[in-house]
Amino acid sequence: MTAVLTDDEVGILLTAAVHAPSIHNTQPWRFEVHGPVIDVLLDEKRTLPTADPAGRAARIGIGAAVFNLRVAAAMLGHESRVAANPDPQYPEIAARIFLAARETQVPGLSNLYGEIRRRHTYRGPLVDHAVSPKVLQRLDEAARAERAQLHWLDQSELTQLGTIVRRTDADDLHDEDRLHERQRWIGGDRSGDGIQESALGPLPARPGFVRDLSAGFDSMHRSQAVYETQPFIAVLSTRNEDTAAWMRAGQALQRVLLVATSYDLTASFLNQVLERAAPRFQVRDLIGDCFWPQMVIRIGYPAQPTGGTFRRDWRDSFDQWF
Ligand SMILES: Cc1cc2nc3c(=O)[nH]c(=O)nc-3n(C[C@H](O)[C@H](O)[C@H](O)COP(=O)(O)O)c2cc1C
Known part of the structure; x- marks a missing residue:
């Protein structure tokens, strides 16, 4: 079991998480770290009552952030296990990620770490080149x-x-x-x-x-x-x-x-x-x-690269540290 995360590890994990895509770049998440456990909470103030009244799109964004956390955890040498809606008393906790020292390789996850900052949504024209x-x-x-x-x-x-x-x-x-x-x-x-x-x-x-x-x-x-x-x-x-x-x-x-x-x-x-x-x-x-x-x-494949969007600093969506 990973007892606690270091400050540096928390920074790496949450920086990866906030680079996830989210509807209209609302970034509808908050994070809490409890020892080796990270809770990802739905931030109601950052949801879209008209386009997304049920919070479906917001939770898809949170799921994407959770995936980035898993990738960053694998890169740091941690195993991760995810529970959705882990505590019925606190429905705003959308996901809980348990981190543990890795005993076996996590194939296919850590090698995606370098892609997290390269990915962004591209809305320009695509070249006429078929995807194989x-x-x-x-x-x-x-x-x-x-x-x-x-x-x-x-x-x-x-x-x-x-x-x-x-x-x-x-x-x-x-x-x-x-x-x-x-x-x-x-x-x-x-x-x-x-x-x-x-x-x-x-x-x-x-x-x-x-x-x-x-x-x-x-x-x-x-x-x-x-x-x-x-x-x-x-x-x-x-x-x-x-x-x-x-x-x-x-x-x-x-x-x-x-x-x-x-x-x-x-x-x-x-x-x-x-x-x-x-x-x-x-x-x-x-x-x-x-x-x-x-x-x-x-x-x-993009024909004319466009810029990506901005993010809030991960500390702005980081609530508490226990
Ligand atoms: C659930 C969801 C729905 C989205 N819907 C659209 C969409 O309809 N059109 C679009 O161009 N981008 C859409 N996006 C992409 C977001 O606008 C984009 O992720 C956000 O602006 C952050 O920018 P980035 O992906 O470049 O990091 C969606 C993203 C998510 C997670």
Whole structure:
């Protein structure tokens, strides 16, 4: 058993955790360290009541942070075990990570550590270069290792997704509450959290398979670009639909993204179709009835690199030390 974590180890672990993706870069997490145990708590003040009333997306972000913690722990030589919703008396504790001295190698985890700071969401156009079947298989394996699955959309499913995306985007444009909520987190100059304009990517010259997160409000300095017509899009899904499944989806998402980064692939997301019940059910039909869609991932090689987003210092989300 690892008795306590040193200050340096806590810094390394939590720096890795906060580099996880989260919806609108809200970073909806807080951390507590109790000896060799790290609790990850849902920070209600950083959730999105309109786009994410159940906290599904927030927990996916927390799951991604948990995966980064596991990777950093493996790099430091610790074994980790994760419990979702560990204490019914404290439902705000989303995950508890138990660290112990490693007795056996943790294959496939510590070698992803270097990808944590390289990964960021890329919303620009992708080059017309197919992702090889071998790499797609590695991404499938990454999802399965976390008990989730990727469903790669074929041409006819892509056409159907395109229709669902266009309808949802049109509805979103007329939804004042969603618009205001996005405006609170997206656009302009930012530091610490949210998505600054430079990370939004160029405006699509034609509607395509990329989400314009600033649709409906002014975006002053963005150029236009033509996007790829044959994107690689996968739906990440889980068999169950509850808070534990959302955490699992987040860990699977981050494992897929870090493996993708190791092959110089980038990703962005079309999750607007999962933020409303009706289009989410349509996506569920698309991938086969028995799985719950959790993320719609567009993946490929970037044509023109854009900058990443900022993070709060890990100490800002670090509550107590026992
Ligand atoms: C649950 C979830 C939903 C997301 N939905 C979208 C989306 O629909 N479109 C998008 O471009 N990015 C989406 N993102 C990516 C976040 O905006 C991104 O992770 C965040 O801004 C931090 O930036 P980074 O990924 O570059 O570190 C989503 C991320 C998560 C975890």
